[in-house]
Amino acid sequence: MPMEKTFDAAEAEARLYAAWDQAGAFAAGANAKPGAEPFCIMIPPPNVTGSLHMGHAFNNTLQDILTRWHRMRGHDVLWQPGQDHAGIATQMVVERELARSQQPSRREMGREAFLEKVWEWKAQSGGRIVEQLKRLGASCDWSRNAFTMSGAPGAPATDKGNFHDAVIKVFVELYNKGLIYRGKRLVNWDPHFETAISDLEVEQVELNGNLWRLRYPLADGATYEHPVAFDEDGRATEWETRDYLVVATTRPETMLGDTGVAVHPDDIRYEHLIGKHVVLPITGRRVPIVGDAYADPDKGTGCVKITPAHDFNDWGVGQRTGLRVINIMDTRAAIALQGNADFAEGCPEDQIAAAIEMFDGRDRYEAREALVTLAGDEGWLDGIDAERHMVPHGDRSKVAIEPFLTDQWFVDTAKIVEPALDAVRRGMAAQEAGQFDETAGYTRILPERDAKTYYHWLENIEPWCISRQLWWGHQIPVWYGPGVEKDGTADYSAENQKVFCGASFEEVAAQARKFYGVGTVHEKADFSAALEDQLESFSNSESSVSLWREPDVLDTWFSSGLWPIGTLGWPEETPELQKYFPTSVLVTGFDIIFFWVARMMMMQLAVVDQIPFHTVYVHALVRDEKGKKMSKSLGNVLDPLELIDEYGADAVRFTLTAMAAMGRDLKLSTQRVAGYRNFTTKLWNACRFAEMNGVWEGHATRTAPPEPKATVNRWILGETARVREAVDEALNGFRFDAAANALYAFTRGKVCDWYVEFAKPLFDDPETAGETRETMAWVLDQCMILLHPIMPFITEELWATTGTRAKPLVHAEWPTYGSEMIDAAADREMNWVVGLIEEIRSARAQVHVPVGLKLDMVQLSLDEAGRGALGRNEALLKRLARIEGISEAAEAPKGALTIAVEGGAFAIPLAGIIDIAEERARLAKTLEKLQKDLGGLRGRLGNPKFVESAPEDVVDETRAKLEQGEDEAEKLSAALKRLAELG
RNA sequence: GGGCGCGUAGCUCAGCGGUAGAGCACUACGUUGACAUCGUAGUGGCCACAGGUUCGAUCCCUGUCGCGCCCA
Structure with a gap:
């Protein structure tokens, strides 16, 4: 059945993918040659809640290109797929689902029942992105699909994998090494999800806000002189005596938790007040005035209110100057004053009662409004200035985050950062020196710019808060028990509780038995249950202790950080771990260098003392055509699946590849x-043309290239060799755009534009028809092979329809031929022929000779090489330049086009057909351009310093160019002169 | 404010010491036996600006001006 006119992507893609999948074409090690070197890519795990967006399409296209390329080269390839459990996002999705279907809420059903719902949801909807990646053509080994929560309690027994054990083991090891600690710290608190988040999950958003100025009365009758008039140099000339300080704040409601006022220690206006006190309005709390450089004398009044429990900067001031810490909010960022002993301490009772009455339980924004109104009414609102300022927001919840004082778990990153920095420093140095060695145990980051980003972040690293107050995630493997006082009595106070860390309760119970010297250890749900249980066993005079587990889970990125070893089966010494780790290349977006790349580096080095990958290729962002970031709110999102529906996956992939210039955003x-x-x-139609000319009859994949005699055929073999080298070089250097563009230029510019046209007359000649069919079959096969990593579907379909194949294209052998296939003579000859044809076409078009008109041509002069070339290629020249016959003459006939080429000149008689003036104009323009070039060349050669200092080959080349150009110019001048004589 | 980039054809971008390239768009012509999802030809550039290094700079260095991103 003859080929259709076009490739039906919509029909073929699913069929082809299913065939690959069923044949196990993507399985780890498929198509590997014996003893092949391993090549492994870890997919950046998309969220289990995710669906394919343009960034994924781009990211995975690049990974697939590398994967397919290595697989065809016979390497032992694993592209490891998987998803991460996305703690907050998944919990959010499932909670929303519960609300929609009017089921009990998360809190109503409790932790265990809720987690069951999450697993149900995952089983039902969690595979969506996998199906979408398949549509893109991603050749992952799906049989190994991993999940960062696999093996966790509640996971379906049918699910494979045990990522959970790896995560827990790492936590325990890092804890035992002292690299993880618990501490009461100010953290970024998301009041919507009621959990801590890491500083990376915070976005700064610029908002319109106000700076409220509040008056705090000085205590004990203190006063100071406040300047009110200034001379032209800004010096104060008049002062007024004030008995209050003015502080400015963007968050007036936090004054309920103020514990001090800071001024700069050198600020002459205030230095005598340091050590004195103010009395806060509303609460009547007496708080000290402290000196701290954080107070900027030039900003506002130079006085800053200090709320250590609700601001990171204030926390620092409080630590340095010994201020109290008063938390005045609950986990939802509502004011919490009732029963708040810290808050009440040191304040008059009636004022506390009034404050509770007015603010307790109110949301932070409501409280702010009420407080400002009150300040206005009571006369201590000094003024309001409108201001734009940055407000931190949770990247998931989009609500303003609240600095919040809680107990959290941290990785002491400062202790594990050095090896991660060192590995990249060494990798980049080797890369720079051109001596990069994939097996040397270091890592390079491409492009170099992103290595700088990596250094910058790691060199200024902060402790990593890894605990989250969520349910969906790896529960921290820590249990608490009472502390023991010197006299042996149990101490249940929070600060003295004993921490036990272990991979299971059994492990922990053993530790506890030893520590407490008891026979039995009970596990209880929480602190109060444990306490109750303890009291009961105490009254039964039982020798036991009750522990309760840390309820918090780990940051999803903590588990993702173990992705390379975790997916390969660590801590088991699996064959895959042996073979594929350290992995080869990580392909990822610049936006997760911190979140993920840096943390994988640190964690793999900390846990198994090896780098996770030798190369990190960082790609840019896919934007819309105007350069805007794609976002739902802007409505400029291009859905890759819709694009695939409309244009086919190959076209989408090729576009992204061709635009993948390193470090540059794609529009x-x-x-x-x-x-x-x-x-x-x-490409499809070139193959169809071949089919119509019998090229595929009896065709089978050949192992060696053909050895044709005709110049045209020898020439295209050389061009094929060139593009193969170019593609390999480009992919070796992660120049995906260069690979795509080289293939485009070759397939379209060489094969379709010229070779197919040249082949037409060759097919008519029985002498050359056979070898031309052979050559064309081979060349088109090479196009399919070389294009396959970028456009797998259409090439696989062509491969199947055009010949007898031992293996599908996905496993076809990647070629290694190179410059030995370039026939320099054929190359020169064809370039000359192409040049001549282009000259003739151009001249014809410029003087408006009808395209259909066949013309005679006169050969005026021609050197030997030219005669040979012309003789061998006359048929195709005549056809492509639409020339009827060629004759020789010493002089051009009157009224003719003149064609000057290397080594000779031709004339095309056109008496009566063309406008002489037009031809004169054309020649004059050509000559003018040529003379300009020649002027430059002469200038350079006339400069003795150029001849002296420039490399010899550059000088020679310049001379040759000049000579050839002068020759052409001469011929053009002669032709012009003739035309002038003609009038 | 600190860091990292980017200004090349109308648009999107390659090139990065030897005098500028591609795709798209545009113009003209064209149904030549693969393809109109096409072909042929063509228009279009003080390579942001100013200095410096060099025989030679779009390319290297310095500064200026514009733009972007990341971190405060």
Whole structure:
């Protein structure tokens, strides 16, 4: 059945993918040669809640290209897929689902029942992104699909994998090494999800706000002189005596938790007040005035209110100057004063009662409004200035985060950062020196700019808060028990509780038995249950202790940080771990260098003392065609699946690849995708042309290239060799755009534009028809092979329809031929022929000779090489330049086009057909351009310093160019002169 | 404010010491036996600006001006 006119991507893609999948074509090690070197890519795990967006499409296209390329080269390839459990996002999705279907809420059903719901949801909807990646053509080993929560309590027994054990083991090891600690710290608190988040999960958003100025009365009758008038140099000339300080704040409601006022220690206006006190309005709390450089004398009044429990900077001031810490909010960022002993301490009872009456339980924003109103009414509101300022927001919840004082778990990153920095420093140094060695145990980051980003962050690293107050996640493997006082009595106070860390309760119970010297250890749900249980066993005079487990779970990124070893089966010494670790290349977006890349480096080095990968290729962002970030709110999102529906996966992939210049954002337009869809059609039709000319009859994949005699055929073999080298070089250097563009230029510019055209007359000649069919079959096979990593579907379909194949294209052998296949003579000859044809076409078009008109041509002069070339290629020259016959003459006939080429000149008689003036204008323009070039060349050669200092080959080349150009110019001048004589 | 980049054809971008390239768009012509999802030809550039290094700078260095991103 003859080929269709176009490739039906919508029909073929699913069929082809299913065939690959069923054949196990993507399985680890598929198509590997014996003893092949391993090549492993870890997919950046998409969220289990995720669906494919343009960034994924780009990211995974690049990974797939590398994967397919290595697989075809016979390497032992694993592209490891998987998803991460996305703690907050998944919990949010499932909670929303519960609300929609009017089921009990998370809190109503409790932790265990809720987690069951999450697992149910995951089983039902968690595989969506996998199906979407398949549509893109991603050749992952899906049989190994991993999940960062696999093996966790509650996971379905049918699910494979045990990532959970790896995560727990790492936590315990790092804890035992003293690299993880618990501490009461100010953290970024998300009041919507009621959990701590890491500083990376905080976005700064610029908002319109106010700076409220509040008056705090000085205590004990103190006063100071406040300047009110200034001379032209800014010196104060008049003062007024004030008995209050003015502080400015963007968050007036936090004054309920103020414990001090800071001024700069050198600020002459205030230095005598340091050590004195103010009395806070509302609460009547007496708080000290402290000196701290954090107070900027030039900002506002130079006085800053200090709320250590609700601001990171204030926390620092409080620590340095010994201020109290008063938390005045609950986990939802509502004011919490009732029963708040810290708050009440030191304040008059009636004022506390009034404050509770007015603010307790109110949301922070409501409280702010009420407080400002009150300040206005009572006369201590000094003024309001509108201001734009940055407000930290949770990247998931989009609500303003609240600095919040809680107990959290931290990784002491400062202690594990050095090896991660060192590995990249060494990797980059080797890369710079051109001596990069994939097996040397260091890591390079490409492009170099991103290595700088990596250094910058790691060199200034902060402790990593890894605990989250969520349910969906790896529960921290820590149990608490009472502390023991010197006299042996139990101490249940929070600060003295004993921490036990172990991979299971059994392990922990053993520790506890030893520590307390008891026979039995009970596990209880929480502190109060444990206490109750303890009292009961005490009354039964039982020798036991009751422990309760840390309820918090680990940051999802903590588990993702173990992705390379975790997916390969660590801590088991699996064959895959042996073979594929350290992995080869990580392909990822610049936005998760901190979140993920840096943490994987630190954690792998800390846990198994090896780098996780030797190369990190960082790609840029896919933007819309105007350069805007794609976002739902802007409505400029391009859905990769819709694009695939419309243009086919190959076109989408090729577009992204061709635009993947290192370190540069992509501005994607559908027009561009359409252009590359047309390119796939072009390839399809070249194969169809071949089919119509019997090229595929009896064709089978050949192991060695053909050895044709005709110049045209020898030439295209050389061009093929060139592009193969170019593609390998480009991919070796992660220049995906260069690979795509080289293939585009070759397939379209060489094969379709010229070779197919040249082949037409060759097919008519029985002498050359056979070898041309052979050569064309081989060349088109090479196009399919070399294009396959970028456009797998159409190439696989062509492969199947055009010949007898031992293996599908996905496992075809990647070629290694190179410059030995370039026939320099054929190359020169074909370039000359192409040049001549282009000259003739151009001249014809410029003087408006109808395209259909066949003309005679006169050969005026021609050197030997030219005669040979012309003789061998006359048929195709005549056809492509639409020349009827060629004759020789010493002089050009009157009224002719003049064509000057290397080594000779031709004339095309056109008496009566063309406008002489037009031809004169054309020649004059050509000559003018040529003379300009020649002027430059002469200038350079006339400069003795150039001849002296420039490399010899550059000088020689310049001379040759000049000579050839002068020759051409001479011929053009002669032709012009003739035309002038003609009038 | 600190850090990292980027200003090249109308647009999107390659190139990065030897005098500028691609795709798209545009113009003209064209149904030549693969392809109109096409072909042929063409228009279009003080390579942001100013200095410096060099025989030679779009490319290297310094500064200026514009733009972007990340971190405060």
